[in-house]
Amino acid sequence: MVYTRRDIWDLEAQQVWHPITREYALAVGKLQTGIPPTDARHWNYQAAIHGVPEGTPLKPGWDQCEHANWYFFPWHRMYLFYFESIVRSIVLENGGPSDWALPYWNYDGGGSKNTLPVPFREEFIPDTSMPNPLYVAERGTGINDGSRPLVSKITSPAAGLKTSNFVRPPRPSFGGGRPNEQFRTPGQIESTPHNNVHDALGGWMGHPETAALDPIFWLHHANIDRIWNRWGTEGAHLTPSDQDWLDRRYTFFDENGSPRTKTPKDVLSTVEQLDYRYDDDVVPIENVPREPIEALTRRPPEEMIGASERSTRLVGRAVSVPLAFDERADVRQLIEERVSDPRIVLSVEHIDAQVNPGVVYGVYLEGVDAEPVHVGNISLFGIERIHRREGVEEAHDLRLDYDVTDVVGAQFEKLRGNHVAVRFDPLTLDEADRRRAEEENEEVHAPIEVGRVSLAIG
């Protein structure tokens, strides 16, 4: 049987507290209180698989989430798959629908879909005095009362869906960088909307160590998984053929609490390999095409043509950072050296913070068009993990890349002198904090350090 994951807002439009939603709530409740905490299916155990605070003694399978690298998509697909199977088994025990599947939250679906679905905001399950397991008080201001919708700049996957390559080169990539490269580079969708939504929801969702404790986490990630599906099917894009990517093994726990192992090559087709689809799937993936590894290495590396001369500190007010250009560079010639698909890439490098302030910044390119052009966002979900002293993985600074090829167009003559700057503007700060930051010059959140901004031909 192929299960269908549905948009939760569409379900709720059919029926308030649709049976799919209600059964999810009851199953979450059982996972939280109805089975022993030592059981791998327990709610907290499942959440700990994603992440735990530094220093927590680890149990099998804990603290393994993949972020800011190319395993992000397959790892979360596997994570959701096993979680869904656990929930479904409880739904069936409770006599719920046999075709139950995890819903997704399409916050970019228009209308009021950019607010937290209503069943997640109510403290009690309707017609009962039972506390609602889907309700979490630890969320950002305005989320639980629906007064603070998510803006489209942070929910739209449009930029990511236009990216043709799963892994660099060229930058930016859809799926993220290889581990142990010079920089940690999240893929386009991981940045926007994934990280942005985590930060905008705040509370537990604002940190990898607690994010999966919030029941909305799973619907958020179902949406991210749906976007990957869409990129692969409608866009006919290619996944890596690199064995390092295909054969990486991860262990989770099934509906019986037994350990199960999967690799990315086991989860390329949701229909063929995992028996689920999305209600808005157009074409099912059958034979997933792979990008030949040789094509990746033939491309010349990026050529930097401009960069900022000082570091920048983001503390709540808008900041413009001018770029200095290599006056001896011939941009037109550099572009012509790239035989196919030349790109102009804006990079924000050496991004660091001691703690995630939970604010999403918009990134704008100034000086190329009449008005500043929004090219992407910065959010620091998971930044604390860079500073972890445990583990053996190498620590890397964070870099975010934005494709500004269409923004620059043929206006190469503007890429010189002092014409061009990059502006950082907080998108999710409330008005009072914004005023304090702009007018009173206060630091309204934990500082974000940006080491450098650069522009390159890739």
Next chain:
Amino acid sequence: MIARPAAGRGLPAVRFELRASVLVLAMIFLAWAGLLWREWRPPAGPFAPMISDGWGLAGAADYGFSLLLGAVGMMGPLGIPAARHVALSSFRSRRVEAVVIFIASFAFVWVGFGFAASQVLDVLSRWFGSLAINTSLLASVVAAAGWQLLPWKRTALRDCHRAVPLPPRGWAATKGDLTFGAIYGFRCVQACGGLMLPMFAATHGHLLLGVLATATALSERRLHLLRRRPWLVSVGVIGLAVVVGLAGARSDMRLIGWICAIPDN
């Protein structure tokens, strides 16, 4: 959209990619040529001159030059990824300058470490020179094995890839390359300095020991097994030292015994 050039135009894709790596490899090659020349035609005087012996600045400078050759030749391979990062993060017009400055700064940190380590080990050999064992070599082996287990070594290995923002032009860019080279050098010493100690204490065979140390350091970077279990390298160092020590006791094992011969001074 940017229009694509007509067919047939465009430079070979690999030209830029190779330039930075080739530059560093050329520096490593030249350093090795110098090291081998000095092995074949060694300068007069003790291997590690003590300035307090009155050997003088000329001797110290000569030794410093051999340390510089060693730093570039043996530690250069560990610096290639960072050098490539410097190249990619610099304007094309100052790329060669940026890489050379970075490598020089990186190498000078190792020169400083080499000076300090060789002086300390030489003091040990002078204090315990009457013993029937090469005390400084023994101490360096113990230190190399123990270094692997220190938390700062693991921290340095984790931070190996971290870079600093590099300003794009002018004196700030030069300063940035110098700073990054020095920081990278310090982290490298922190991670791999212990492995280099036996090379300074050995009477002969320094290059062989240096190559072994570099190979071990590169393996630690690449192999998760060694990163997760640093004691494996400790065991390897001690095991190798035991083998060499036992073999050195046999007069027919000339090559190996030659390495740990008691120094003449």
